[in-house]
Amino acid sequence: MLKTVDRRVKPGLSSYDDDPQEAANSLIPLLEEAEGVIPEELQPTTPIRLGATAGLRILGEEKSEKILKAVRDLFQTNSSLEYKSEWVTVLEGYQEGSYLWVAMNYLLGNLGNKYSDTVGVVDLGGGSVQMAYALSKEAAANAPNISIGNNPYVTKQLLNETNYYLYAYSYLHYGLFAARAEILEAVDGPYSYCVLGGYAGSYKYSGKVYNASASPSGSSYSKCRVEAIKALKINEICTYQDCTFGGVWSGGGGDGQKNLYVASSFYYTAAEVGFIDSETPNALVRPSDFKKAAKIACKSSLEEANVTYPNVTEDNLPYICMDLVYEYTLLVDGFGLKPTQEITLVTKVEYGDSYVNAAWPLGSAIEVVSSQSPQSPALKSFRRLWIQ
Numbered sequence: 110m111l112k113t114v115d116r117r118v119k120p121g122l123s124s125y126d127d128d129p130q131e132a133a134n135s136l137i138p139l140l141e142e143a144e145g146v147i148p149e150e151l152q153p154t155t156p157i158r159l160g161a162t163a164g165l166r167i168l169g170e171e172k173s174e175k176i177l178k179a180v181r182d183l184f185q186t187n188s189s190l191e192y193k194s195e196w197v198t199v200l201e202g203y204q205e206g207s208y209l210w211v212a213m214n215y216l217l218g219n220l221g222n223k224y225s226d227t228v229g230v231v232d233l234g235g236g237s238v239q240m241a242y243a244l245s246k247e248a249a250a251n252a253p254n255i256s257i258g259n260n261p262y263v264t265k266q267l268l269n270e271t272n273y274y275l276y277a278y279s280y281l282h283y284g285l286f287a288a289r290a291e292i293l294e295a296v297d298g299p300y301s302y303c304v305l306g307g308y309a310g311s312y313k314y315s316g317k318v319y320n321a322s323a324s325p326s327g328s329s330y331s332k333c334r335v336e337a338i339k340a341l342k343i344n345e346i347c348t349y350q351d352c353t354f355g356g357v358w359s360g361g362g363g364d365g366q367k368n369l370y371v372a373s374s375f376y377y378t379a380a381e382v383g384f385i386d387s388e389t390p391n392a393l394v395r396p397s398d399f400k401k402a403a404k405i406a407c408k409s410s411l412e413e414a415n416v417t418y419p420n421v422t423e424d425n426l427p428y429i430c431m432d433l434v435y436e437y438t439l440l441v442d443g444f445g446l447k448p449t450q451e452i453t454l455v456t457k458v459e460y461g462d463s464y465v466n467a468a469w470p471l472g473s474a475i476e477v478v479s480s481q482s483p484q485s486p487a488l489k490s491f492r493r494l495w496i497q
């Protein structure tokens with residue numbers, strides 16, 4: 110049984126942008142927890158890897174490299190696990206999307222099925238949003254080679270003795286928190302119709318401060334939709350047969366995308382606003398549910414929202430209209446889903462007698478374990494440590 114330790118510490122590495130040592134030290138509880146579940150004798154042959162994602166990509170090369178160097182030093186000096194410097198990296202966006210696809214289909218028992226019997230994934234992070242799904246061999250043969258940012262659109266993966274042609278793309282700056290900055294930055298004029306009435310603050314993201322004053326008449330669903338569509342650059346020129354947004358190739362859709370599992374912030378917002386039960390680890394919804402919830406939220410003042418949404422944290426509350434409108438716009442105008450298409454919001458998947466976090470590190474662990482030689486002790490223990 111592949112055992113992974115899945116724990117989180119907040120805030121993420123990118124929050125320590127001016128203090129690399131603090132960033133590395135923030136991982137110590139994770140390191141200790143992981144070493145606590147791996148038998149002593151297996152620790153020298155159990156690889157430890159760190160994958161940074163959009164938060165560090167947005168921070169830029171210089172600051173992120175300083176943080177990664179501090180993490181490498183920590184792993185080298187304070188850990189008894191197998192360490193290589195190249196295992197501490199900023200993941201490529203397409204890797205982050207592909208790893209979640211592998212993790213989700215592994216947990217659902219789909220690896221080995223034909224491509225049309227796998228699920229597609231959407232992962233709304235803080236800094237980026239990823240989409241990944243399997244293509245037919247023919248569709249893959251006609252894929253554009255390289256995407257904007259020099260990542261491949263399609264990679265070939267051999268999983269459970271089955272070849273998959275995996276479309277994966279990561280939209281940097283379109284994770285939930287980064288998108289708020291995009292929307293606020295794209296606003297003409299002194300306020301945003303996406304911010305709840307009564308809020309006159311500012312929004313901080315990745316070291317920058319944005320004016321987040323609400324309009325005197327408060328937020329408006331229809332006007333916020335206009336702002337979100339503008340921020341998504343929906344009408345960017347498309348040089349392919351079919352694009353999602355920002356001129357990105359859509360992958361062409363198909364049977365590998367018909368069943369979509371939608372993770373991270375999509376789930377958190379729906380659970381905290383209450384249109385899904387936060388006790389259930391996954392729920393069948395439609396994009397139109399985000400629209401319905403957005404219309405209610407965008408009619409609220411900050412004061413009213415404080416009462417209506419007890420599970421939304423204070424720092425997220427002024428943006429609850431914005432987040433719901435953005436999530437609906439991303440699904441329908443961005444990814445081209447029908448408002449009535451059923452999708453599965455997911456945070457965990459039942460696997461054996463437990464629930465496992467549906468997150469990309471498991472996909473990367475599967476890649477490492479399947480690349481190990483059959484004799485490797487780490488493979489025998491199947492114990493993996495992954496810190497995201």
Ligand SMILES: Nc1nc2c(ncn2[C@@H]2O[C@H](COP(=O)(O)OP(=O)(O)OP(=O)(O)O)[C@@H](O)[C@H]2O)c(=O)[nH]1
Nearest residue numbers: 121162163164233234235236237284373374377378
């Ligand atoms: N509302 C809410 N947000 C959460 C929760 N857990 C994590 N988040 C936030 O949701 C965002 C997306 O989650 P993750 O994908 O884990 O975040 P991340 O990996 O730092 O984001 P990227 O680097 O863009 O991938 C993060 O910015 C988290 O701060 C939660 O329980 N509720």
Ligand SMILES: [Ca+2]
Nearest residue numbers: 162234235373
């Ligand atoms: Ca993430």
